[in-house]
Amino acid sequence: MSHPSSFTSTVASHAISITTLPPELLLLVLEFTMNPYQYHTERIFRTIAYSHVCRCWRSLLLGAPDFWTLLDLQFPTIAREFCVRSQDCPIRVSFIEAGSTHVSKDTLAWLSLHSRRIEGVYLATSQTVIRDILSLIQPASPFLGQFKDCLLPDDTHGPILSLDIHAHEVQRLNMDGFHAVNWPGLSERPTSLTSLVLTRFGERSYLPIPRLLSILSNCPKLQTLTLLSAFLPWPVGIANLLAVELPALQSLEVAHNTPGAVSKLLDRLSFPHTTSLTFHAHGTIDLSCLLPKNLARFGLAASSCIDDPPVTQLCRISPSNFMLTMHRPRTSSTIRFFIAPDDLPNIPSGSPSAMSMSMGTWKAALSSMPALRHIEVSGAWANDVLLSLMASTGPPALPFPPLFSHFETSCPALECLHVLERSRDDTQTQKLLDAILFTFKARHESLERKLPVLILETSRASARALMSAFAPRFAEVVERVDVRSRAAAPVSFDAAPMVLSRATQEAPASSPESKRRS
Template identity: 35%
Template sequence: MHKAARSVRSPNGYGQVQTQLPERAPSLVMGVPEPQTNMLVVEKFGQLVRATTYLFNPANVPLCAPRPESAERRIAARLRGGTVRPLSLVSFASQSSKIEFSLEDDRFGSAPIHRLPGELLAIVLDLSLDHGPHSSERILRTITTSHVCRYWRNVMLETALFWSLIDLRYPTIGRHFCARSRTAGIQITFSQALFTDVHAVLTAAQNWLSPHIRRIESIHLSASQTTMKQVLYLCRSASPDIANLFAGLANRMTAGPTLFVEFHNARIRRISLDGVALSGRDRLSMFPASLTRLAFSRLHRDTCLSVAQVLAILKHCPNMKEVVLLSALAPRPGGATEEFDSSLLTHLPYLQSLQIGDASRAAVVSLLSYLSLPHTATLGIHCHGTHDLRALLPADLSGLRMCCPPPGPHISTALQVTPSHIALVNQRGSRHLSSVHFAVAPDDVPHILAGAPSLGSLLAGVTGLQAASSAPSVPIHAWAATFACLPQLATFELGGAWMYHILLALGAASAPPRGGSAGVTVPCPRLRCVHLVDTHRSPGVNILDALRQLESLERCLAARAQYLGSPLEMLVVDATFARESTQALSFVLTRLGNVTRRMVLRDRRSSLLIPNCAFLCADGTGMAFMPL
């Protein structure tokens, strides 16, 4: 009697073959199979052929080879081996697994990406996994990508970077990732959901994470502050600074706050707190002297920091490079009449970026008045709902040296105006030096530009202006007020919906006030170069709009040439014109050539314009045609 029948699982991973065979069944012969198992073997063989042949569809991946029919013949030849020999179902499964991997090597090896060195392939795969540095989606994509083929898997297993993100919610995955990351640093993340059993998660993590805690480089937590303190206590041996950070957090069960801590050589280098409530203890001890990056945002209103506390923290961390303070300052006691205290003056010689914004404008002004920043730093001020930007800056700008860069032949300042921000960018030659950014609301831009005279000291050294936008136009009087504050303006880049009113304000001449000297004044008398952008991006745009813009530009430049006695030095036009507009544009460009010394037309299809406009080049007007 035969023993009970059993199931055989194929080692190639295509599933279990539900074939009921006796324990001592006779061997199957491929040439003359037994009637009861013939269809099963043929079906299994067909599944193998279809799975390996169409592993990558040639229609989707045309560079993969070989063709399906040749692969099928090769599999059959490998199975037969040139002779008809016995082949049991178990041995068939074993050989099919080998053939599958052989065919996989042939197909995957022919793809161009598999000819990349392992180092380059690791970079490409890492970029494809980018879903945020602490997103659990990256973990799932890492697992999926590592199962594409053996070459990708070997490269990823040899690169510890792919296995450095550990989510405490997945203990099994976290244990394997810790092992595969070997001795490299790891990043801990935990996001508390509504029904997360925090006690069970942390109890399990204490067992499998303990041997790797000293390798922790960052902790990202999105949970209640009580849970944050529990995770910090679990990771307390990663850095001696965690104890003070643990003590500085209040116990709160409400979910929503976010905490991010970054370590370097077991010392905290970066702390980001969002929506966090601080405890009533000494908050200065929370932030070690090794700190270089600090961010406070949306602090609990009962535990917001005073200006003196922020200055004490910054003075305690002299190596600070980045500071973010958004809705984190307590209203300044004493109001706007508070006297300056020289003992609070704080020098930050290594600061690279400072972002500040708060509902209490007096607190913002007070904090900026006590800071001494280098001239290479970037200052960002969030001022939504503000119509006067000067009201957010201290009266004495000597400490904010990026607002008033030192004069020099190689230093220039550009004013950038967009619907969402107004910026002053300082450059030394072509290299970015520093900048001052004001984040504004689109509805506030006309009011801010109309009040530009209050920024006279900041705009006096501006030599370049960029104002190109498709947003609703800004009134003429707002641009006129801005141009009145730009006596050194030399280059101008404009376009979009703002262009018409800008040109009207730029070409308008005004008579001197009563009692003044005779003559007419023109805005920005030192203007030498005008760069026109977004004139006609696609043939679908109405050509009449582009012609109107160019005609407005011609009238503006003609008026300026009449009052100044000399034409514009240079005009640059970036455009994409249609073939049917060539004749009309030739006429407008001819008129523009009469009010400019040199004109550069850069068109992506300049061959459509050059034949019809060649007479302009030979006319002595100094025009040049340069394709992009």
């Protein structure tokens, strides 16, 4: 068979053979049919299948070395042939241990000759096997030799290592589920790192705080930092720990089971105000254990003056997370706190959660965001959040002094409150409406201005009727009340639309900023 002439399509009553496609277009079509995950084994066998369709396709694929760049070490013979056919192209190496799959250093000795072409590594196996493979490819980067020596031999399955290498420098390092790591033995610093992800470590792998700060201080290009159950508790009796500046950081995700460790870590870091933060705080009752003393230090959700340049800030509070989103001209960032209660099975049945957070805790959180303009709230925490917005009757309930005296009232720049009502009876709805009115009467007396917009959203017709009847009572404290309906089926809280600040100028539809927001 010289070519697959049976593959045809009809356009304007003319049969067109697939063999009439230009070679470069046919290769592009074949690439689009590949599994998008760059380390998926299916890519290997689909490439082989395409090369056996006909002599024409085989010749075409053999002349396209970039189709043969994935080396799956589960199949050493195939991997070696792919390595040859990839010619001088950069290659990616993967090994996912399944069942009795075993890799031998002797059968993979040929890999060392091509290690300088490696641009990516994905290994899901024991630390012992990871060490063996790294010893073969360590010429790919000077960092790999020392990194290999830090991994202690351990035959337990579970660790996953993912690396990206460019110009012999490790740019992305992902470590998940490692059991035993000797961090003090790592003297080589990955100075070119743009992404560092450390997750689900065993106790013998936890990174000491001084070592963590030392590593970060040598990563000025770092854009992504994720630390989930990856570092030791904050050291006691050690003063003057290194302060680290991360000028290129775009995303920070952190979790730790020791109260205060996260906030202390943030106090030692400096990063742009456009950085997005995610806090995993499962089981945490007091948010002040996570929050740094002053979010304004990062330029996040803070402003020295309510009339500063246009800023749109949105705080979303749902039963499972607390997220702050900020938009400035040409920049954006988010802060999200995942605060799942311990009794998750009770949530679907509508049972009240045992996880409660005091009004003082919410006051501490919201008072550190004096330029916050938009709040969306739903679930059992709504009443406490509303109460925290009221003017203080005494000393502010904060673990630290307010930034400015006139910020004693939480969120003085608030422009819009969006309440997603989820109660199942009108009695609870009535109590929520009374709480909203009580809250904004107190704020009106303190700030001497009305709330510009109040949005009340519910899926129940009886609740909407109650809200519409109650709306005139808000006239003295709210400029505009908007009662909305929503689908009865639960919707993703994070997908709720953002109401933009009236002071914020929307970017043109074709601008980079508008594309980022979309």
